[in-house]
Each structure stands twice: as C-alpha cells, then as structure tokens.
Amino acid sequence: MRAELLEFLRETPLLDYSAKPIEKLIENRGWKMLDEFQRIREIYDFVRNEILFGYNVRDDLPASRVLSDGYGQCNTKGTLFMALLRADGIPCRLHGFTIDKKLQKGAMTGIVYEKAPREILHSWVEVCFGGKWTELEAFILDEKYLxxxxxxxxxxxxxxxxxxxVKDLQNPAVEWAGEGTYIQSEGIVRDLGIYSSPDEFYRAHGQDLSGAAAFFYRHVGRRLMNANVKRIRRRG
Structure with missing residues (x-):
C-alpha cells in the first residue's frame, strides 16, 4: 500500500468501522477473504440492495447508525459504503456536489418538494482500484426501487x-464491473471538491436547513418521502 493512500483508510467518527455491528457484519460476510475486485463488488451490492433507498434524519450520521437504520440516500449510504470499504482495506474518498432538487421530484411531492432548497447536498464515493480513482454513485437506489x-x-x-x-433510465450504469457507476450524476449543479472523509465534507458544507425547516424535514417531510418511496418500490 502506497503511503499516500493510508489517509484514505483512516477511521473517523463518521466512518466508525470499529463499531461492533460493522465488525460483525464484515466477519459474517467474509469479505476480507475475497480478492479486491470481489470485495468491492460484494460491499457495493450490499450497500446498494440491502440498505434500501430512503431518507435518514440527517446527512452526518455515523456508518453504524446508517447500518442500524437499514436505509439511506446518497450521503448516508456513502458514509456506510466508505466505512465498509476502509475496514476491508480498500482506500476511498468522498467527492461532494450539489444537485438540482428537480432530481427528487416524485420522491418528494407537494409541500415537501416546495419547501426543499433549490440545490441539495450530494456526494459519491471514489475507490482506488487498479491504480486509479473510480467513481461509484449508483449504490443509492436499490434494485427493486429502480x-x-x-x-x-x-x-x-x-x-x-x-x-x-441518468442519460438512459432503461440502461443506467449501475453494476460494479471495474468502472464508474452513476444514477444521479446528470442532476449535478456544482462541484464542491474531494474530501478524505465525510467528516471533513460536513465541516465544510452542510445542508442549509435550520430551525423550523429542519424540524419539518426531520419530523414530517422525510416520513412522507419514505412512505412514498415504499409505495413506489411495492409497485415493482
């Protein structure tokens, strides 16, 4: 392992891969016994399909909380994905963006959509594989929802x-095959740069919600959104 990559294996308060539930998951799945390609694929598929698409109480949750919730969106699933990768010896980093809220229309409806900020915080995960950084985003939407x-x-x-x-809903680049995967990239508005951890990202950027808006999202908006996502998933 090159010395400059050690930073991208570091545990942080959000990437809390020493938490017992995460350690137990990794042991039960046997990911450390796989080669690098298979390790990434198995972890990617777990986060994509066993952690369902949904909206957590906030973005800056530790990986162990996301695992406990059993659902997440781009930022929270990304934190869990990074923690599992690092725990299994795969260097990774975060690339932050904002996306147009139009991307969420349909998952968000009515007053929830109207109250949402025009630009929403977004991120994807980049893994160091085969000597280069590869962008992975399509773990966000689980297979059944998509x-x-x-x-x-x-x-x-x-x-x-x-x-x-996406450029083609019927044929999106969502399967890990050694190249980038994308599911929200066509909605990107601004590039916020690369960060070694989600902790650093949220110190620099946080969703612009406070006071009444934050209360509404946490206690009303996200519940309506999650109920709507479940209805969409059931129709499949």
Missing part, C-alpha cells in the same frame, strides 16, 4: 426525477 421506476416509465431515455438523473 426496477419500479423502469416499469413506471418504460419509454424513458434521459430521465430526471424520483431520485434518479
């Missing part, structure tokens, strides 16, 4: 909404 969108919009090509922003 399949429901594809059935709902069978003739869609370029698509933006319901948590997806």
């Amino acid at each position: 399949g429901s969108l594809q059935k709902k919009f069978p003739d869609a090509g370029a698509f933006c909404g319901y948590g997806a922003a």
Whole structure:
C-alpha cells in the first residue's frame, strides 16, 4: 500500500468501522477473504440492495447508525459504503456536489418538494482500484426501487426525477464491473471538491436547513418521502 493512500483508510467518527455491528457484519460476510475486485463488488451490492433507498434524519450520521437504520440516500449510504470499504482495506474518498432538487421530484411531492432548497447536498464515493480513482454513485437506489421506476416509465431515455438523473433510465450504469457507476450524476449543479472523509465534507458544507425547516424535514417531510418511496418500490 502506497503511503499516500493510508489517509484514505483512516477511521473517523463518521466512518466508525470499529463499531461492533460493522465488525460483525464484515466477519459474517467474509469479505476480507475475497480478492479486491470481489470485495468491492460484494460491499457495493450490499450497500446498494440491502440498505434500501430512503431518507435518514440527517446527512452526518455515523456508518453504524446508517447500518442500524437499514436505509439511506446518497450521503448516508456513502458514509456506510466508505466505512465498509476502509475496514476491508480498500482506500476511498468522498467527492461532494450539489444537485438540482428537480432530481427528487416524485420522491418528494407537494409541500415537501416546495419547501426543499433549490440545490441539495450530494456526494459519491471514489475507490482506488487498479491504480486509479473510480467513481461509484449508483449504490443509492436499490434494485427493486429502480426496477419500479423502469416499469413506471418504460419509454424513458434521459430521465430526471424520483431520485434518479441518468442519460438512459432503461440502461443506467449501475453494476460494479471495474468502472464508474452513476444514477444521479446528470442532476449535478456544482462541484464542491474531494474530501478524505465525510467528516471533513460536513465541516465544510452542510445542508442549509435550520430551525423550523429542519424540524419539518426531520419530523414530517422525510416520513412522507419514505412512505412514498415504499409505495413506489411495492409497485415493482
């Protein structure tokens, strides 16, 4: 391992991979016994499909809390993904962005959508594989939820909404095969740069919600959004 990559294996308060539930998960899955490609694929598939798409109480949750919740979105699933990768010896980093809230229309509806900020904090994870950094984003939407969108919009090509922003909804680049995967990248508005950990990212940037807006999201908005996501998933 090159010395300059050690920073991208570090445990942090959010990447709390020494937490017992995370250690137990890794041991039970046997990921450390796999080669590097298979390790990334198994962890990627776990975060994508066994941690369902949904909205947590806030972005800056530790990985162990996301695992306990059993669901997440780009930022929270990304934190869990990074913790599992680092615990299994795969260097990774975070690339931050903002996305247009139009990407969430359909998952967000009514007053929840109207109250959402125009730009929403977003991130993807970059893994060091084969000597280069590879962008992984498509772990956000679980396979069943994405399949429901594809059935709902069978003739869609370029698509933006319901948590997806892709050039071709029927053939998105979502499977790990050694190259980048994307599911929201077509909705990016601003590039916020690369960070060695989510802790650093949230110290520099935080979703612009406070006071009444934060209370509404945590106690009303996200519950409505999660109920809507479950309805969409069931239709598949």
